[in-house]
Amino acid sequence: MENIKKILRRKEAANIIDILNNKGYKAIYADSLKEAKDIILNLIPKNSSIGLGGSVTINELDIIDTFRNEEYNLYDRYNQPDWPTTLECMRQALLADYFLTSTNAITKNGELIQVDSGGNRVASLVYGPRNVIVITGVNKLVENLEEGLNRIKNHVGPLNSKRINHKTPCNLTGICENCSTKQRICNFTSIIRHGERMGKRITVIVISEEVGY
Ligand code: SF4
Structure with a gap:
Protein backbone atom coordinates (compact mmCIF):
# COMPACT_ATOMS: atom_id res chain seq x y z
CA MET A 1 0.00 0.00 0.00
CA GLU A 2 2.79 2.39 0.93
CA ASN A 3 4.40 1.84 -2.46
CA ILE A 4 1.19 2.77 -4.27
CA LYS A 5 0.96 5.94 -2.17
CA LYS A 6 4.54 6.79 -3.04
CA ILE A 7 3.90 6.23 -6.75
CA LEU A 8 0.91 8.58 -6.59
CA ARG A 9 2.89 11.19 -4.68
CA ARG A 10 5.71 11.03 -7.24
CA LYS A 11 3.18 11.57 -9.99
CA GLU A 12 1.62 14.55 -8.15
CA ALA A 13 5.08 16.01 -7.62
CA ALA A 14 6.05 15.55 -11.28
CA ASN A 15 2.81 17.24 -12.41
CA ILE A 16 3.21 20.30 -10.24
CA ILE A 17 6.90 20.61 -11.17
CA ASP A 18 5.92 20.87 -14.83
CA ILE A 19 3.31 23.51 -13.97
CA LEU A 20 5.73 25.52 -11.82
CA ASN A 21 8.49 25.39 -14.42
CA ASN A 22 6.03 26.77 -16.96
CA LYS A 23 5.13 29.61 -14.59
CA GLY A 24 8.58 31.06 -14.16
CA TYR A 25 9.77 29.19 -11.10
CA LYS A 26 12.69 26.83 -11.09
CA ALA A 27 11.08 23.65 -9.77
CA ILE A 28 13.09 20.63 -8.67
CA TYR A 29 11.96 17.17 -7.59
CA ALA A 30 13.14 15.48 -4.39
CA ASP A 31 12.21 11.96 -3.39
CA SER A 32 12.83 12.54 0.31
CA LEU A 33 13.80 15.13 2.89
CA LYS A 34 17.38 13.90 2.69
CA GLU A 35 17.44 14.42 -1.08
CA ALA A 36 15.93 17.89 -0.65
CA LYS A 37 18.64 18.77 1.86
CA ASP A 38 21.38 17.70 -0.58
CA ILE A 39 19.79 19.76 -3.35
CA ILE A 40 19.69 22.85 -1.13
CA LEU A 41 23.34 22.44 -0.13
CA ASN A 42 24.28 22.16 -3.81
CA LEU A 43 22.27 25.27 -4.68
CA ILE A 44 23.73 27.55 -2.01
CA PRO A 45 27.39 28.50 -2.51
CA LYS A 46 29.63 28.65 0.54
CA ASN A 47 29.95 32.13 2.09
CA SER A 48 26.40 33.03 1.08
CA SER A 49 24.21 34.89 3.54
CA ILE A 50 21.10 32.90 4.45
CA GLY A 51 17.77 33.88 6.00
CA LEU A 52 15.12 31.55 7.36
CA GLY A 53 11.35 31.67 7.44
CA GLY A 54 9.68 29.99 10.40
CA SER A 55 8.81 26.57 9.04
CA VAL A 56 8.17 23.06 10.30
CA THR A 57 9.43 21.78 6.94
CA ILE A 58 12.80 23.47 7.43
CA ASN A 59 13.04 22.02 10.93
CA GLU A 60 12.31 18.58 9.51
CA LEU A 61 15.10 19.05 6.95
CA ASP A 62 17.60 19.24 9.82
CA ILE A 63 19.70 21.72 7.86
CA ILE A 64 19.98 24.76 10.13
CA ASP A 65 22.99 23.47 12.08
CA THR A 66 24.87 23.03 8.79
CA PHE A 67 24.44 26.75 8.12
CA ARG A 68 25.73 27.62 11.59
CA ASN A 69 29.35 26.83 10.71
CA GLU A 70 31.77 29.43 9.42
CA GLU A 71 31.30 28.45 5.78
CA TYR A 72 27.95 30.28 5.69
CA ASN A 73 26.63 33.57 6.99
CA LEU A 74 23.38 32.62 8.66
CA TYR A 75 20.96 35.20 9.99
CA ASP A 76 20.22 32.97 12.95
CA ARG A 77 16.82 34.12 14.14
CA TYR A 78 16.72 31.22 16.62
CA ASN A 79 19.91 32.19 18.42
CA GLN A 80 19.44 35.80 19.50
CA PRO A 81 19.55 37.06 23.08
CA ASP A 82 16.15 38.74 23.09
CA TRP A 83 13.11 39.55 20.97
CA PRO A 84 14.23 42.99 19.68
CA THR A 85 17.50 41.44 18.44
CA THR A 86 15.55 38.59 16.86
CA LEU A 87 13.35 41.10 15.05
CA GLU A 88 16.42 42.96 13.79
CA CYS A 89 17.96 39.67 12.63
CA MET A 90 14.80 38.87 10.65
CA ARG A 91 14.85 42.36 9.18
CA GLN A 92 18.48 41.98 8.04
CA ALA A 93 17.61 38.60 6.51
CA LEU A 94 15.35 40.39 4.04
CA LEU A 95 18.52 41.19 2.08
CA ALA A 96 20.06 37.72 2.29
CA ASP A 97 21.59 36.00 -0.73
CA TYR A 98 19.29 33.03 -0.10
CA PHE A 99 16.08 32.77 1.89
CA LEU A 100 14.71 29.36 2.84
CA THR A 101 11.06 28.88 3.58
CA SER A 102 8.10 26.65 2.91
CA THR A 103 4.70 27.56 1.57
CA ASN A 104 1.23 26.88 2.95
CA ALA A 105 -0.43 25.83 -0.28
CA ILE A 106 0.28 25.44 -4.00
CA THR A 107 -2.63 25.45 -6.39
CA LYS A 108 -2.87 23.27 -9.47
CA ASN A 109 -2.49 26.50 -11.40
CA GLY A 110 0.96 27.05 -9.89
CA GLU A 111 0.05 29.77 -7.37
CA LEU A 112 1.90 29.85 -4.05
CA ILE A 113 -0.08 30.93 -0.98
CA GLN A 114 1.49 31.71 2.35
CA VAL A 115 0.41 33.32 5.57
CA ASP A 116 2.46 34.70 8.37
CA SER A 117 1.98 36.23 11.78
CA GLY A 118 4.98 38.59 11.74
CA GLY A 119 5.26 39.12 7.99
CA ASN A 120 8.95 38.38 7.34
CA ARG A 121 8.20 35.17 5.48
CA VAL A 122 5.56 36.55 3.15
CA ALA A 123 7.69 39.65 2.54
CA SER A 124 10.77 37.60 1.65
CA LEU A 125 8.90 35.58 -0.92
CA VAL A 126 7.64 38.69 -2.64
CA TYR A 127 10.72 40.91 -2.60
CA GLY A 128 14.09 41.28 -0.94
CA PRO A 129 16.36 38.25 -0.83
CA ARG A 130 18.25 37.62 -4.09
CA ASN A 131 17.13 34.00 -4.17
CA VAL A 132 14.30 32.20 -2.42
CA ILE A 133 14.18 28.44 -1.97
CA VAL A 134 10.73 27.09 -1.15
CA ILE A 135 10.64 23.54 0.16
CA THR A 136 7.31 21.76 0.13
CA GLY A 137 5.74 18.34 0.38
CA VAL A 138 2.93 17.22 -1.94
CA ASN A 139 0.53 17.52 1.01
CA LYS A 140 0.46 21.29 0.29
CA LEU A 141 -1.11 20.82 -3.14
CA VAL A 142 -4.66 22.18 -3.48
CA GLU A 143 -7.14 22.57 -6.28
CA ASN A 144 -7.43 26.38 -6.30
CA LEU A 145 -6.98 29.56 -4.27
CA GLU A 146 -10.22 29.05 -2.34
CA GLU A 147 -9.19 25.57 -1.24
CA GLY A 148 -5.74 26.87 -0.35
CA LEU A 149 -7.09 29.66 1.85
CA ASN A 150 -9.45 27.18 3.51
CA ARG A 151 -6.54 24.83 4.13
CA ILE A 152 -4.75 27.66 5.89
CA LYS A 153 -7.73 28.61 8.09
CA ASN A 154 -8.74 25.09 8.99
CA HIS A 155 -5.40 23.32 9.18
CA VAL A 156 -2.26 25.47 9.12
CA CYS A 176 -10.69 29.03 13.03
CA GLU A 177 -12.87 31.85 14.35
CA ASN A 187 -2.16 38.00 9.81
CA PHE A 188 -0.38 38.57 6.48
CA THR A 189 -1.11 36.70 3.26
CA SER A 190 0.85 36.58 0.03
CA ILE A 191 -0.23 34.94 -3.20
CA ILE A 192 2.38 34.55 -5.92
CA ARG A 193 0.72 34.03 -9.28
CA HIS A 194 3.82 33.87 -11.46
CA GLY A 195 7.40 33.17 -10.45
CA GLU A 196 9.32 35.27 -12.92
CA ARG A 197 8.69 38.93 -12.13
CA MET A 198 12.32 39.42 -11.00
CA GLY A 199 14.10 36.69 -12.92
CA LYS A 200 13.94 33.13 -11.72
CA ARG A 201 14.65 34.03 -8.10
CA ILE A 202 12.22 31.48 -6.64
CA THR A 203 13.20 27.81 -6.64
CA VAL A 204 10.58 25.34 -5.46
CA ILE A 205 11.75 21.93 -4.27
CA VAL A 206 8.81 19.52 -4.30
CA ILE A 207 9.22 16.45 -2.09
CA SER A 208 7.03 13.44 -2.88
CA GLU A 209 6.20 13.04 0.80
CA GLU A 210 4.01 14.62 3.45
CA VAL A 211 6.21 17.26 4.98
CA GLY A 212 5.45 20.03 7.47
CA TYR A 213 1.93 21.37 8.04
S1 SF4 B 1 -8.53 31.69 14.65
FE1 SF4 B 1 -8.43 31.64 12.41
S2 SF4 B 1 -7.81 33.73 11.88
FE2 SF4 B 1 -7.29 33.44 14.04
S3 SF4 B 1 -5.17 32.70 14.02
FE3 SF4 B 1 -6.50 30.93 14.05
S4 SF4 B 1 -6.68 30.32 11.90
FE4 SF4 B 1 -5.95 32.45 11.93
Whole structure:
Protein backbone atom coordinates (compact mmCIF):
# COMPACT_ATOMS: atom_id res chain seq x y z
CA MET A 1 0.00 0.00 0.00
CA GLU A 2 2.79 2.39 0.93
CA ASN A 3 4.40 1.84 -2.46
CA ILE A 4 1.19 2.77 -4.27
CA LYS A 5 0.96 5.94 -2.17
CA LYS A 6 4.54 6.79 -3.04
CA ILE A 7 3.90 6.23 -6.75
CA LEU A 8 0.91 8.58 -6.59
CA ARG A 9 2.89 11.19 -4.68
CA ARG A 10 5.71 11.03 -7.24
CA LYS A 11 3.18 11.57 -9.99
CA GLU A 12 1.62 14.55 -8.15
CA ALA A 13 5.08 16.01 -7.62
CA ALA A 14 6.05 15.55 -11.28
CA ASN A 15 2.81 17.24 -12.41
CA ILE A 16 3.21 20.30 -10.24
CA ILE A 17 6.90 20.61 -11.17
CA ASP A 18 5.92 20.87 -14.83
CA ILE A 19 3.31 23.51 -13.97
CA LEU A 20 5.73 25.52 -11.82
CA ASN A 21 8.49 25.39 -14.42
CA ASN A 22 6.03 26.77 -16.96
CA LYS A 23 5.13 29.61 -14.59
CA GLY A 24 8.58 31.06 -14.16
CA TYR A 25 9.77 29.19 -11.10
CA LYS A 26 12.69 26.83 -11.09
CA ALA A 27 11.08 23.65 -9.77
CA ILE A 28 13.09 20.63 -8.67
CA TYR A 29 11.96 17.17 -7.59
CA ALA A 30 13.14 15.48 -4.39
CA ASP A 31 12.21 11.96 -3.39
CA SER A 32 12.83 12.54 0.31
CA LEU A 33 13.80 15.13 2.89
CA LYS A 34 17.38 13.90 2.69
CA GLU A 35 17.44 14.42 -1.08
CA ALA A 36 15.93 17.89 -0.65
CA LYS A 37 18.64 18.77 1.86
CA ASP A 38 21.38 17.70 -0.58
CA ILE A 39 19.79 19.76 -3.35
CA ILE A 40 19.69 22.85 -1.13
CA LEU A 41 23.34 22.44 -0.13
CA ASN A 42 24.28 22.16 -3.81
CA LEU A 43 22.27 25.27 -4.68
CA ILE A 44 23.73 27.55 -2.01
CA PRO A 45 27.39 28.50 -2.51
CA LYS A 46 29.63 28.65 0.54
CA ASN A 47 29.95 32.13 2.09
CA SER A 48 26.40 33.03 1.08
CA SER A 49 24.21 34.89 3.54
CA ILE A 50 21.10 32.90 4.45
CA GLY A 51 17.77 33.88 6.00
CA LEU A 52 15.12 31.55 7.36
CA GLY A 53 11.35 31.67 7.44
CA GLY A 54 9.68 29.99 10.40
CA SER A 55 8.81 26.57 9.04
CA VAL A 56 8.17 23.06 10.30
CA THR A 57 9.43 21.78 6.94
CA ILE A 58 12.80 23.47 7.43
CA ASN A 59 13.04 22.02 10.93
CA GLU A 60 12.31 18.58 9.51
CA LEU A 61 15.10 19.05 6.95
CA ASP A 62 17.60 19.24 9.82
CA ILE A 63 19.70 21.72 7.86
CA ILE A 64 19.98 24.76 10.13
CA ASP A 65 22.99 23.47 12.08
CA THR A 66 24.87 23.03 8.79
CA PHE A 67 24.44 26.75 8.12
CA ARG A 68 25.73 27.62 11.59
CA ASN A 69 29.35 26.83 10.71
CA GLU A 70 31.77 29.43 9.42
CA GLU A 71 31.30 28.45 5.78
CA TYR A 72 27.95 30.28 5.69
CA ASN A 73 26.63 33.57 6.99
CA LEU A 74 23.38 32.62 8.66
CA TYR A 75 20.96 35.20 9.99
CA ASP A 76 20.22 32.97 12.95
CA ARG A 77 16.82 34.12 14.14
CA TYR A 78 16.72 31.22 16.62
CA ASN A 79 19.91 32.19 18.42
CA GLN A 80 19.44 35.80 19.50
CA PRO A 81 19.55 37.06 23.08
CA ASP A 82 16.15 38.74 23.09
CA TRP A 83 13.11 39.55 20.97
CA PRO A 84 14.23 42.99 19.68
CA THR A 85 17.50 41.44 18.44
CA THR A 86 15.55 38.59 16.86
CA LEU A 87 13.35 41.10 15.05
CA GLU A 88 16.42 42.96 13.79
CA CYS A 89 17.96 39.67 12.63
CA MET A 90 14.80 38.87 10.65
CA ARG A 91 14.85 42.36 9.18
CA GLN A 92 18.48 41.98 8.04
CA ALA A 93 17.61 38.60 6.51
CA LEU A 94 15.35 40.39 4.04
CA LEU A 95 18.52 41.19 2.08
CA ALA A 96 20.06 37.72 2.29
CA ASP A 97 21.59 36.00 -0.73
CA TYR A 98 19.29 33.03 -0.10
CA PHE A 99 16.08 32.77 1.89
CA LEU A 100 14.71 29.36 2.84
CA THR A 101 11.06 28.88 3.58
CA SER A 102 8.10 26.65 2.91
CA THR A 103 4.70 27.56 1.57
CA ASN A 104 1.23 26.88 2.95
CA ALA A 105 -0.43 25.83 -0.28
CA ILE A 106 0.28 25.44 -4.00
CA THR A 107 -2.63 25.45 -6.39
CA LYS A 108 -2.87 23.27 -9.47
CA ASN A 109 -2.49 26.50 -11.40
CA GLY A 110 0.96 27.05 -9.89
CA GLU A 111 0.05 29.77 -7.37
CA LEU A 112 1.90 29.85 -4.05
CA ILE A 113 -0.08 30.93 -0.98
CA GLN A 114 1.49 31.71 2.35
CA VAL A 115 0.41 33.32 5.57
CA ASP A 116 2.46 34.70 8.37
CA SER A 117 1.98 36.23 11.78
CA GLY A 118 4.98 38.59 11.74
CA GLY A 119 5.26 39.12 7.99
CA ASN A 120 8.95 38.38 7.34
CA ARG A 121 8.20 35.17 5.48
CA VAL A 122 5.56 36.55 3.15
CA ALA A 123 7.69 39.65 2.54
CA SER A 124 10.77 37.60 1.65
CA LEU A 125 8.90 35.58 -0.92
CA VAL A 126 7.64 38.69 -2.64
CA TYR A 127 10.72 40.91 -2.60
CA GLY A 128 14.09 41.28 -0.94
CA PRO A 129 16.36 38.25 -0.83
CA ARG A 130 18.25 37.62 -4.09
CA ASN A 131 17.13 34.00 -4.17
CA VAL A 132 14.30 32.20 -2.42
CA ILE A 133 14.18 28.44 -1.97
CA VAL A 134 10.73 27.09 -1.15
CA ILE A 135 10.64 23.54 0.16
CA THR A 136 7.31 21.76 0.13
CA GLY A 137 5.74 18.34 0.38
CA VAL A 138 2.93 17.22 -1.94
CA ASN A 139 0.53 17.52 1.01
CA LYS A 140 0.46 21.29 0.29
CA LEU A 141 -1.11 20.82 -3.14
CA VAL A 142 -4.66 22.18 -3.48
CA GLU A 143 -7.14 22.57 -6.28
CA ASN A 144 -7.43 26.38 -6.30
CA LEU A 145 -6.98 29.56 -4.27
CA GLU A 146 -10.22 29.05 -2.34
CA GLU A 147 -9.19 25.57 -1.24
CA GLY A 148 -5.74 26.87 -0.35
CA LEU A 149 -7.09 29.66 1.85
CA ASN A 150 -9.45 27.18 3.51
CA ARG A 151 -6.54 24.83 4.13
CA ILE A 152 -4.75 27.66 5.89
CA LYS A 153 -7.73 28.61 8.09
CA ASN A 154 -8.74 25.09 8.99
CA HIS A 155 -5.40 23.32 9.18
CA VAL A 156 -2.26 25.47 9.12
CA GLY A 157 -3.51 28.25 11.41
CA PRO A 158 -4.68 26.03 14.28
CA LEU A 159 -1.61 23.77 14.11
CA ASN A 160 0.85 26.66 14.05
CA SER A 161 -1.01 28.51 16.81
CA LYS A 162 -0.62 25.42 18.97
CA ARG A 163 3.01 24.86 17.92
CA ILE A 164 4.25 28.33 18.80
CA ASN A 165 1.61 28.89 21.47
CA HIS A 166 0.02 32.04 20.14
CA LYS A 167 -2.99 33.29 22.07
CA THR A 168 -5.60 32.72 19.40
CA PRO A 169 -9.01 31.03 19.51
CA CYS A 170 -7.81 28.21 17.27
CA ASN A 171 -5.03 27.38 19.71
CA LEU A 172 -7.71 26.49 22.26
CA THR A 173 -10.39 24.94 20.06
CA GLY A 174 -8.58 23.84 16.89
CA ILE A 175 -11.18 25.76 14.90
CA CYS A 176 -10.69 29.03 13.03
CA GLU A 177 -12.87 31.85 14.35
CA ASN A 178 -11.50 34.44 11.91
CA CYS A 179 -10.05 36.22 14.91
CA SER A 180 -8.57 39.69 15.15
CA THR A 181 -6.20 38.92 17.99
CA LYS A 182 -2.79 40.56 18.28
CA GLN A 183 -1.05 37.22 17.78
CA ARG A 184 -3.17 36.13 14.82
CA ILE A 185 -1.19 33.49 12.92
CA CYS A 186 -2.66 34.27 9.52
CA ASN A 187 -2.16 38.00 9.81
CA PHE A 188 -0.38 38.57 6.48
CA THR A 189 -1.11 36.70 3.26
CA SER A 190 0.85 36.58 0.03
CA ILE A 191 -0.23 34.94 -3.20
CA ILE A 192 2.38 34.55 -5.92
CA ARG A 193 0.72 34.03 -9.28
CA HIS A 194 3.82 33.87 -11.46
CA GLY A 195 7.40 33.17 -10.45
CA GLU A 196 9.32 35.27 -12.92
CA ARG A 197 8.69 38.93 -12.13
CA MET A 198 12.32 39.42 -11.00
CA GLY A 199 14.10 36.69 -12.92
CA LYS A 200 13.94 33.13 -11.72
CA ARG A 201 14.65 34.03 -8.10
CA ILE A 202 12.22 31.48 -6.64
CA THR A 203 13.20 27.81 -6.64
CA VAL A 204 10.58 25.34 -5.46
CA ILE A 205 11.75 21.93 -4.27
CA VAL A 206 8.81 19.52 -4.30
CA ILE A 207 9.22 16.45 -2.09
CA SER A 208 7.03 13.44 -2.88
CA GLU A 209 6.20 13.04 0.80
CA GLU A 210 4.01 14.62 3.45
CA VAL A 211 6.21 17.26 4.98
CA GLY A 212 5.45 20.03 7.47
CA TYR A 213 1.93 21.37 8.04
S1 SF4 B 1 -7.81 33.73 11.88
FE1 SF4 B 1 -7.29 33.44 14.04
S2 SF4 B 1 -8.53 31.69 14.65
FE2 SF4 B 1 -8.43 31.64 12.41
S3 SF4 B 1 -6.68 30.32 11.90
FE3 SF4 B 1 -5.95 32.45 11.93
S4 SF4 B 1 -5.17 32.70 14.02
FE4 SF4 B 1 -6.50 30.93 14.05
